[in-house]
Amino acid sequence: MGRTFRLPFALAAAALLTAPFLTGSALTGTATAAETGTTAAAGAEAAGDPVYGRLYNQGTGKCLAVPGEFIDVKNTKMIQWPCSTSESQYWTLESVTGGYQVKNLASGMCLAMASSTKVHGANPIQWPCDGGDGGEQVWAQDANDRLMNFNSKFCLAILDTSTVNGANAAQWTCGGSEDQQWLW
Structure with missing residues (x-):
């Protein structure tokens, strides 16, 4: 008889073993996400910090x-x-109804679509975390590594695959564009 594992816990274990990560405020890894090839670990917070x-x-x-x-x-x-070790680039997932809030380590605020906008090209912002009320802060990652906003049903992107430092997310x-694919 085989063992049954829940996918979030298996992903969390894989992420903990292979991904660069921060726990609390102490840096514990130095590899880039590109080097690790890991993706979002749904439920990783269940392992402790x-x-x-x-x-x-x-x-x-x-x-x-x-922006710093x-x-x-x-x-x-x-x-x-x-990519650097700046805390402004580190995010965690917090489980909420319909998906996850994506919370920034440096600011403690969450990735959001302002006023639940459903406009193409609108820029995501940071906003105090609200527990997922209204869906503007709720995100889900699909099998193609796209982060989709629960409310707008649009994906997080860097438009036209711009490589300019400081280019706004939208x-x-x-x-299927790589500018919508995000690795953790």
Whole structure:
């Protein structure tokens, strides 16, 4: 008789063994997400302290970040930046109804679509975490590594696969482009 494992726990174990991560505020890994090839570990927080990892865009080779000068400012637009050990690039998943909130280590705020906008090209922002009420802060990752917002049904992207440092993240109709594929 074989063993039965729940997928979130198997993913969490794999992420803990192979991914660069932060627990609390102590850096414990140095490999980039591209080097590890790992994806989001749904339920990783069940193992104890929250597990933080970078969101690495497969199309641009850069990481999702909160601009350093605006760490504590709500409504700040998310950008891409060369991956580093900056806490502004580290995120954790918090389980909520319908998916996960994506919470930034440096600011303690969550990735959100302002006012539940459903407009193509709208920029995701950081906003105080609300437990997932309204869906603007609820995200799910699919088998193609796309992060889709629960409310808008659009995916997180770096439009036109721009490699410019500081390019804004945006939401767009989910498709097959690498600018919508994110590794943890």
